Amino acid sequence: MLKVSGLTVNYGATSALKNVDFYAYQGEIVGLAGPNGAGKTTLLETIAGFLKPREGEIHLLDRRIDGLSVLQRRMMGMVLVxxxxxxxxxxxxxxxxxxxxxxxxxxxxxxxxxxxxxxxxxxxxxxxxxxxxxxxxxxxxxxxxxxxxxxASILLIDEPSTGLAPKMVTRLFETLDAIKESTGKTIVLSEQNIGVTEIADRVFGIEAGEIRFCENTENLDSEAVRDLYLGK
Ligand SMILES: Nc1ncnc2c1ncn2[C@@H]1O[C@H](COP(=O)(O)OP(=O)(O)OP(=O)(O)O)[C@@H](O)[C@H]1O
Ligand SMILES: [Mg+2]
Known part of the structure; x- marks a missing residue:
């Protein structure tokens, strides 16, 4: 559904994403976990077209989209929250x-x-x-x-839990899971903590603008991942 390869994004002289590979199959919930400043927002905004990459390619449904406008991507079913x-x-x-x-x-x-x-x-x-x-x-x-x-056929949600009470977060995650099951939508969620794995099929770990790991949730040893990559 979505394939990002070799993505590098700079803000002026500082690089916020370095050679990032990221993908989501149709009907999956993919988590993007990483601490403050890791590059989660930068990645989602680049995928949605609000930021231009310096290098790399983005494909949506086998079509190269990194040259397309936000609106063109929106018309293809990509929605960023x-x-x-x-x-x-x-x-x-x-x-x-x-x-x-x-x-x-x-x-x-x-x-x-x-x-x-x-x-x-x-x-x-x-x-x-x-x-x-x-x-x-x-x-x-x-x-x-x-x-x-x-x-949306692909929904990108940047830190859905921010600002919501824990009960609401639980309900939202249940709803997203139900939406995935009933509609086959693809959902990408970023979160600072690995808790995103509750509903994700797969999780990418990002830190300092680089992807550190990509694991199916059932193989994820969350304690180890937390210590090793996210410093929590
Ligand atoms: N407009 C900007 N100009 C310069 N640097 C920026 C800009 N926006 C983000 N950055 C830098 O890029 C890096 C990645 O930021 P980004 O917002 O993508 O992180 P994040 O993972 O979404 O963090 P958070 O969890 O705090 O939302 C950070 O070091 C940040 O300071
Ligand atoms: Mg952010």
Whole structure:
């Protein structure tokens, strides 16, 4: 589904990603685990087209996409839920979700929005409120909701657990797992801790801009990985 090879990304003179290889098969949940500053956001933003790589290639469904715009990648079914922001502050919660669902087939939009309301009931309660009036955590739920109602065939979620209460994180992960099972969507999740393995089929470890390991979750010795690569 997604194949990244030899990706190098620089911010000015500093390199944030060095020769990164990364991939996801269709219908998989892939975790991207690494500490602060490891390059998780840089990798996801480069895949989605917000940053241009200095070197390397990105393929989506066998098509080379690193020269394509964010919108072209979006039209191909790639959706990024960024670590911060992503809501339209001067639109209501419902309007934000309507915009998120705009590329989804109209027959299923209502159902997708209902499912998001079930996952995050507070969004239902706040449906007519402007997004700017939501709390930080509620805005985070809305940003995730916008991703969930989209027609994404590949959903990239940058640190989904940030700003959410542990109970909400558990529910979100259960929902993502159910979405994967029922729709065959491909989901890439970044997290600072290896806890992402709870639902991931495979985990890449990244540190200082380099991929340190890629393991199927069942083979992952999380304690060893934590000590060895993530310093936790
Ligand atoms: N706009 C920028 N200009 C210069 N350096 C940047 C910029 N954005 C990120 N960096 C640097 O690139 C490196 C990778 O940052 P990135 O945001 O990708 O890490 P991350 O793994 O997402 O971290 P976090 O868990 O804190 O979100 C860091 O050293 C960071 O300081
Ligand atoms: Mg980040």
């Amino acid at each position: 960024p670590q911060e922001g992503n809501v339209f502050p001067d639109m209501t919660v419902r309007e934000n979700l309507d915009v998120g669902a705009i590329l989804s087939h109209k027959d299923i939009r209502e159902r997708l929005i209902d499912e998001t309301y079930q996952l995050f009931p507070i969004l239902h309660k706040r449906a007519t409120q402007f997004a700017v009036t939501l709390s930080g955590g509620e805005q985070r739920m809305l940003a995730l909701g916008i991703g969930l109602v989209s027609n």
